[in-house]
Amino acid sequence: MTLTTFALADQNFTLRRALGSDVGPIVELIARDQLRAAVESGAPEHRAPYLAAFHVIDADPAQLLCVVDSADGAMVATMQLTFIPGLARGGALRLQIEAVRVDEGLRGNGLGSAMISWAVGEGRQRGAALVQLTSDKSRVEAHRFYERLGFTPSHAGFKLQL
Template sequence: MTEYVIRRARREDVGAIVRMLADDQLGATRDDPDDLDPYLRAFDEIAKDSNQLLVVVASDDEPVGTLQLTIIPGLARRGALRGQIEAVRVHSDHRGSGLGAELVQWAIAESRRRGCALVQLTSDTSRTDAHRFYERLGFTPSHTGFKLKL
């Protein structure tokens, strides 16, 4: 049986993470595993910020899943902290194994441990399978999101 460990991502994990980001219908149009320089710069910024947690789920120390959790302080909701989950990905060879749910449940537990009042995430409107996945984990669709590309 394969053993999995959730741990903080390391700089040497960036290539594997980017390949997972690019291995999906949307990521294929915006992520480039052949040019890691911008990702390594971003990783260095993430690693310096204690409110950013980039994690991987590893098998034999090789990343097979990832997500980023951001702890957001704010004034709304009586000064509540929020956990923001981003970029949940599982390597195609490991999908359907429960790793995605394990990663998200880890992020929920970490948000709770850090005193967050809620956990939130966004998901592209085209990702209907992902929406069902998040709803199975207890998330409810509650907002309409907007983006402005710069």
């Protein structure tokens, strides 16, 4: 299902809801990331947990896993949106943007900005009062990118591996 299209420079891209057949290319894109390469496996024999996670995500109306296809049909980017209801901020709905990845060869052409802009608009349309995301502390370029889009660093994040 096509959600929107982007015309950037001389290239056209289609943002759509991910399908089960996209799980392999999504994992491969994530695994090419320097911080995730040691953890993620794009190998077909390791896809069962990813497929199981995809089915949970796809069945949940509060989740939207998106991919972006180039004009030739190659999957070149992905992001996951999660809509989180909460009691804080007067019962406000929050949009969490995670796992944003753009193929290395397409960075700097405006695709990432177009994706985030679309996601913010989707959040507004669904009634979100706040958009939040996390980024590893070592991703200095990503931090500059998000700040250029109007995001401000506001919280310290903590994780506990289980």
